[in-house]
Amino acid sequence: MFFVSFISIAIYLTHVAGKSLNPLNESRKGVINSRDINTGVTLPLKATFTPGGTILDVDVTVGGQNFSMYLDTGSSDFYLPRTNFQCLNGTDNSILPQESCLFNKAYTISPTFQQINNQSFGVKYGSGIATGILGYETVTIGGLTVERQQIGVADRITDVGDGNDSGVLGLAYPYLTSAHPGTDYPNDTLSLWSNRIPYDPLFTSLHKQGSVKPFFSLAINRTPVNVSNGDGGLLGLGTVVEVPHKPTFAIAPVQIIGVIPPFFTDNVTAKTYWALSVKSTDINHLVSTNNSFQALVDCGNFFNLVPKDVALSINNAFQPPATPNIDFLETGSSTVSCNATAPSFGMSFSNNVTIYIDPRDMLVENADGTCTSAFVDADVLGESTGIVLHILGTPFLRSVVSIWDFGKDEMRFAERIETSGGADPPPNSSVPVVPSSNGANQGSEIYVTCLLFTVLTLVLVL
Template sequence: MEIALLAAARSSHTTALLPCEEDSGYAIDINFGGKTFEVVFDTGSSDLWLAEQGFKCVNVNMTSVPAANCAFGPLAPPTFQDGKIPNENFNITYGDGEFLTGFMGYENVEVAGITVDKQEVALVNYAYWEGDNITSGLMGFAYPTLTSAYKGTNPAVDNTNTTDALYTNWVFNAIDQGLISPMFSVAMERGSNGGGGQLALGGLPSISYNKTFTSTPLHIVELIPDANAAKNYSFYTILPEGYVLEGAVESFWGPQEIEVERKTDYYAIVDSGTTLMYLPPHIAEEVNALFDPPSVWIEDEGVYENDCNATPPKFAVRINGTDFYINPQDILITGEEGYDPSTGGCLVGIQPSGDGIPNIYGDTFMKNVVAVFDIGASEMRFAPHEYY
């Protein structure tokens, strides 16, 4: 269903999205305990954490390495202004394998002029992280179901398949306290264009774009082994109708036939914290086969790459009757963020899901839409934002 969204919710506070991690992600500025920090903006997780002074940096094998290897920006003081939470620890592992542990406490946190007092947050004292020397942590905007606090002080004994110390994260506290309307929206823009876009709390971005939106409901789907996520909203998960691919012999629809219209069963997470799109393997394979020349699977890297001057096929995601095309700049990622010096090729923006990776609409998709995360209506809305 297409709807003309003529008015935003009652409160709209905006802040810039800042390209980070060599343009592979986006960050925002926050005020944390009276100090400003730049943090990764992530709609695919729920916690707000900063690395603390004196933290221990390790490699993937949990061997100690110099703190500089984790490449954090400015570090936070190792204390909570509003108190540490006793007998509780922070423990998270991200989809790319990075992991962090620490402790929970309370801080006043401000984003885009909105302050939540005594927000539960984490300070990290142990980390395997591949940072950019600018961002100091991460702020998650997904549902509280995905928060990563656990009872006890020893992360080694946490049962990470079920969070036993759930808490309300920043954006949901801001909603519950009536500080913003129950929505936020994201307009990502390519860093190569000189800007990163905008996050709007409680309303719509103030940038110029086509304000005809297509809506689709959010779904409760167990995409990770988590007992809480199996029965509550967790990720921002949608169900697209299909994919449009120029030159493909077959149409990409799921096996489920519905009398009036066919729908896929390819549930996908809308995730600002993931750089690429991860799609069912047969779809990703066909997309990459239709490049000119065809993409090559790099076994050692586990990704598709191509010549940096290759021509991508036309590709779109169909959501509730509307086709959202992906700009070729995002289907083939050239420049520093996409170039692989070991092969001389460039990373393709569409990769196969599986092996623990769900279908994800990351920045490759989000740079081509304005996305409204309407928590109050349990739906998402998208407007085209392919060219700018």
């Protein structure tokens, strides 16, 4: 779940995912359409700093009980810890005090919960494992209710929260969900990453019942180190968050990840993660099409994991240059002065629109006052696993308004525009979306977790 200091890849390899919802056939001009705004609901996100990075939480009501849940675009399950759950040591499975798992509260089985027979819940995150039962429950988010939403209720957990949240709300495709056959399903890594019974995640259910259009949007704010329940930004369900941004969007079709083994989707060819292709990179206005790569976009990853040549070029372009960490051969990360001047860096996508990352998002501030480059050498991490996985995490997403469109199986990004004070707009900002300059249409429209998949535990999968 969390991108720990030694680099846990913000990805659950428990994701692998589904088919498009209500495909739409609209113009792809890269300019937002009025159909994307002023509908749906917008929710505030809460940000909490952890040793691994800043986590985003959202408020949800489950069976009449209120929870703050970890928001994850890198997974699909909706799960909560159950009252009297066992918090386990991830190394030897010894029982720990419940507070060691850092969940704010646990879910009590309610009168509206209906258990699903002959199925088990079991998910493997970078931060641990959660196993238990599955059932249907009444879930409400932003005033929108699904009366029979399938959820996981965990009895045995090595996963951890941030002290303020409970469980995970995943926003990826259905094939990443973690229902398994039988009531005594094995909890080893290979079993948890295979033999799935896909079900509709919460957002899919909301769309299918007509509550929202088939896209969601994010605007993630920059938050200070050591913040707890701070202003994390905005989540729009079926709407584009009202945060100032440039009028033109970069467009990236969602792709199937080539490095994921077939057994993750039971040999079915299906979309799982929010994955895309970066067409070219621009470092200090030197454009290279040789550095194209496929990547996941994950709000639960605290770094950008990029190809070796891209990471090296960016880190050398800091003034003064970033230097490899002492554990570089394990983490691929580099230290940089917090006062360094960051290079200009942009990425272009399928419609040739380049998105530039804000200089403030080019480095990550640590709790001890030091800073780390936001760009990690993914090839170094892949050397120990044989699988190289690229990820665009929160350092990228803070610079943009992002739209994640199940209806068109595409993602869209527009650079954010600062308000007059230079700070991010508040959650209740009434500043309208910057209108299109040419009126062209676009169409509809994405946790360690966005949950992480620890590179060191990737074994042979991912």
